[in-house]
Amino acid sequence: MSREYQFETRLLLSNNRNEYGAVNRAIYQTNAFEYETAEELEKVFAGQAQGYNYTRVGNPSNNEFEEKMKELENGIGALSTASGMAAIAAAVLALVEAGDEIVAGNSLFGGTYSFFKDNLKDWGVKCNFVETTELEQYQQAINPKTKLIYIETVGNPKLDIPNIKKIAEIAHQHGLPLILDNTLMTPYLFQAKEYGVDVVVHSTSKFINGSSNSIGGAVVDTGNFNWAESDNPLLADYLKFGPFAYLARLRQDIFRNLGPCASPFNSYLNNLGVETLALRMEKHCSNALELARFFDSNSAIKGVNYPGLKSNPYHQLAAEQFNNHFGGLLTFEVGSKKEAFKVINELKIAKNLSNLGGLRTLVIHPASTIYHKLSESEKRVLGVTPALIRVSVGIESARDIIEDFSQALEKL
Structure with missing residues (x-):
């Protein structure tokens, strides 16, 4: 597909044409694919012929969504997954084994933080957490066992913003790939490839889908990293695929053996949702800025955190990296946990639930929900306080x- 089209147009274009001329794609809700001869199926399994054999490894509906995500991130290939956490796990596990280490910024979504801290540790992989915005800490944390650096575009819920281009430079100085979770900003607001990112992961359940009607994730290889020069032994058998070595490892090993594949129907729903991404993100951002300004002027609020406010310490960097857009997520604090609960309980439009990035305005009390298993010191590091409320601003008026x-707030 031509790169000359603007982003909004590319959202609606497709490389595939339905044989009946239907505007929307078909749903291939099947687990396996039939071949007329044993020889044909043998060639597909051996990689000597193109085709699908089992949905755990590939499916036309999933492939269409993968092509869309590849296109939007300007990558060379993508894989769709059952959830955002499945995307994160697949992206990392393709590059690490027992005895390895990774470096990660500490401003992470709670599920990612727990996965890195606990699950990777159980599998013999150590995660060295660093302060997300402190470049020198990345340099100091890298050692001969390090296999990758992992960060998020914007901390959730801390909302701190790393200098992504400089972190990519650090990673590449040491021959390491940089993996970035771009869920909160999406490729509409942030083009990760232009900033040196090598692998992009998404929880497509959020802004990509938009309607909160399906769980999903995606892993995109931007093509920036030269896998042929990687000394990672896990890629040795796949270097014959050249620039697609990482993607081949993901599909032929991680996907085939661990099964984090997406549901074809969910990929269909994500394909429908992503078509309105540009329109939605503009509204999410403008509404969030108006709400943040309201909070900033309200005496009942003890503190509001949104990069779009000029008083925010990350405002200038956010403006530069995200083309003067600041996302649809913000947080604010009231006086206590009790007051936070009261505010949430009094809301009529905003929904109290564990999600973000939907059409509707969503609120949650992070300390008692997503981060409830973490220690108080861990919560502080992640920017979670007892009085904090996170708001995913919707597209209502x-x-x-x-x-x-x-x-x-008047009820406080």
């Missing part, structure tokens, strides 16, 4: 959203 929070 900004006036109605503000009035909803205003009437809830």
Whole structure:
């Protein structure tokens, strides 16, 4: 597909044409694919012929969504997964084994933090956490056992913002790939490849899908990293695939043996949702900025955190990296956990649930939900306090959203 088209147009274009001329794609809700001869199926399994054999490894519906994500991130290939956590696990496990180490910024989504801290440790892989925005700490944490660096575009819920280009430079100085979770900003707001990122992961359940009707994830290889020069032994058998070595390892090993594949129907829903990504992100961002300004002027609020506010310490970097857009997520604090609960309980429009990136405004009390298993010291590192409320700002009328929070705050 031509790179000359603007992003909004590329969202609606497809390389594939339905044989009946249907605008929407077919759903290949099948677990396996029939071949007329044993010889044909043998060639597909051996990689000597193109084709699908089992949905755990590949499916036309999943492939269409993968092509869309590849296109939007300007990558060379992508794989769709059953969830965002499946995407993160697959992306990392393709590059590490017992005895290895990784370096990760500490401003991570709770599930990612727990996976790196606990699960990788159980499998013999050590994660060295560093302060996300401190470049020197990345340099100091890298050692001969390090296999990758992992960061998020924007911390969740800390909302701190790393200098991604400089972290990519550090990674490449040491011959390491940089993996970035771009869920919160999406490729519409942030083009990771241009900033040196090598692998992009998404929880497509969030802004990519938009409607909160399916769980999913994606891993995209941007093509920046020269896998042929990697000394990672896990890629040795796949170097024959050249620039596609990492993707081949993912599909032929991780996907085939661990099974983190997406549901074809969920890929279909994600394909429908992503078509309106540009429109939605513009509204999410503008509404979030208006709400943040309201919180900033409200005496009941003890502190509001949104990069779009000029007083925010990351405002300038965010403006540069995200083309003067600041995302749809913000946080604010009231006086206590009790007051936070009261505000949430008084809201009429905003929904209290464990998700973000949907059409509707969503709120959650992170300390008692997503991060409830972490120690108090870990919560502080991740920016989680007892009085903190996280808001995923929807696309309703900004006036109605503000009035909803205003009437809830008046009850304090």
